Amino acid sequence: MADASPSSEPSGPVVFLKSELTRRSLLAGAWGAFGAFLVASAGGAARFMLPNVLYEPSQRFKMGKVKDFPLGVTINKEQRVWVVRDEKGVYALWARCTHLGCTPNWFPAEVRFKCPCHGSNYNLDGDVIAGPAPKPLWRCAVDVTPEGDLVVDKSQMENRPGFRDRGSFHVMA
Amino acid sequence: MNIPTLKEAKDLLVNSQVWRSMFRGGTWKDTSRDRAQHILGNVWLHLHPARIRQRAVRFTYTWGLGGLSFGLFMILVVTGVLLMFYYRPAVELAYRDMKDLEFAVSLGMFLRNLHRWSAHAMVLLVILHMVRVFLTGAYKTPREFNWGVGVVLLVLTLFLSFTGYLLPWDQLAIWAVTVGTNMASSTPLMGAEGPFSNLVGVTASNDARFALLGGTTVGANTLLRFYVLHCVAVPVLAGILMIVHFWRIRKDGFSAAPLPGDAPEKKMEVWPNLVVREYLGAILMLAFLIGWSVLVNAPLEELANSGVTPNPSKAPWYFLGLQELLVYFDPWLAGVLLPGVITMGLMAIPYLDPDPKNGVGFYSLKERPFANSVFLFGIVMWFVLIVIGTFMRGPNWAFYWPWESWDVHNKVPPPRTWNLIMVDFSELSGHFFTSQKVPGLRVAGPLGVATAFAAAGALFGAYFGGGLLFPKLVKGDWPLKKSIGLTAMGSVLVGVLAKAAHAFLFRFDFISKNIPHFGLTEISYLAFFLFVVLVMAFILPQKFLRKSTLSPLQYGTTMMLLLMMLGVVLKMAARLGFNIKYLFSLPGLNLNI
């Protein structure tokens, strides 16, 4: 269209189209469609980055006979849990610092877990007694099979006082 | 038959049809025109101008830092591609391949060392390049945009290092990445452990960390993702931005213009003057790095193990400043918000400048006292944090002086820390002068929460509001030395008065428990940090910004950035000097400051 300047009105047979489809509305539609395409692509790309199937270890696992766990802390590095037995029973702490996810170490003499990354300290209950950690340690749900095996389930966790020391988070066994 | 001299041989070669077909331009007569044509006609050289100002070529202007950063990037590309021939990004193989590279592949160890040490050097040189650009005022109009491109390049350089750190799949690797990516998960809304995320349906299997890791923990997917990012996505992006960066240096004009009063300018031919210097710099640097890589091996720790965190567990040096910040603030504040503000703040610098013509093209320390003090304070602070993290943090991240030995068992447990103000929604109460375990003053009920918020609002409002207003409100013009001297004296006085107040308040439980001693150490802490903050946040802005032409928006932004930076310093003083864990703690919202 060599003769059409942007402001020139279309003439002749094009006129009856003018009310429905102007160049302006066509362009707006095209830009809109292009924008929608970009948004959809971004959304699709984001969704693509979230895998649907994970090949991670099971969240629920057996830890051996419950009666074999002595009073105090038993460390299990493979499953990354500490099984604690006190007078009332057994609970399992997830050995993951609530600050940024390092694995704290157990210091029996001081009765503390100390995190090597930024120095958070926890007591046996999992409460923070020093360092930057914002929350108490998580406790995993525990269960005892009829055969007497301790089963720990990391997909259910609790750390609020009053909830974490009841029910499936602190079993008598 | 006579043997041609070297010169004749060269002429023969340079004027041969084959050579001229590659480099064009007819017989080489080494005229000015020939030399210009050589720059313009060569795809690799034509980002240079044909002729350049003499001041711009002086080594002590740029210290060659930008060019050497690019040189390092090229070394990294070449060594990196070579390493890729032997490295497989799978959990079972990666560490084994590293060991193979070290012990079974000819020159594998050397190439790995060269790659690693060049990466360290690149981070350092890019930072120094930024400092030189700042000190020579080279970010000012019309180079604002290129400064911004530079900031993105700095971030990408750091991100390249971060993604590369995971690939050896050793202990250092997985723990640095575990810590780094967990910061993402405590971000509000976007992270599963952050506040409000449950309201928008964000969980551990769809949050920001999950997208980065490709799973809930650092595992096989993570290794593959970081491999792709490290070897393809980030280098390509950085390369594209470097092209933009170089193009803009040309289009914006190099900053080293003649200064007023200089003799009429003579320009220099880029071929061979500048090109020779560039090659010389690159050769010297490469020689240095080769020597270093022959002598010192890059570390490789034990195979990654998610059950055992090395103690202490340290990030690479350039992230240790960040890791140290994590001691003082909630992870998402230290790991997401502060780095975000720093990056945005850096990009904003050129737009906060009151006088685009002042002090461009030379080291304008005297001409721009405020800008340079603030910028250098930030850089020094970054490196101080790095030094603390590197040399003064031992097992369990406890503080050790460099002369103390890292004996885990001799070290007394860290001192009991306490919070100044704490809001506990689950109890619906506000606590003052409290620690997690031992409550201090407690105000219960909705009124208690309101009181705590009001107290926190007053505290931070006074700091930021006062900081914004005082430099503008206080009139008067005193010599700088005198004000600084008076501030020093005043700070010591406040320290001593605080000691007296402490003695008086000691009868109250929450004081005697939380601040059991107030001796010379505490007085010096208080006086020193008060002095630093008063000089930076009041004396300097009062002197240099009060009458500047900054718009209210520019002034407000500048002061807010400055006050946040000094707020970090104050928080460090509160923690290191007085064991204050958080000034304001709202655990329900991860708002721990």
Ligand code: HEM
């Ligand atoms: C991968 C990183 C980078 C590379 C390879 C690079 C490369 C270069 C080179 C070769 C120059 C020419 C002059 C010189 O050597 O100083 C330059 C100039 C410049 N760079 Fe960078 N740079 C990088 C990062 C940065 C950063 C982090 C900043 C600032 C935040 C920045 C801002 C600038 C500006 C404003 C100029 C123009 C300077 C002038 O005109 O004097 N660059 N850069």
Ligand code: FES
């Ligand atoms: S990860 Fe444990 S203190 Fe930071």
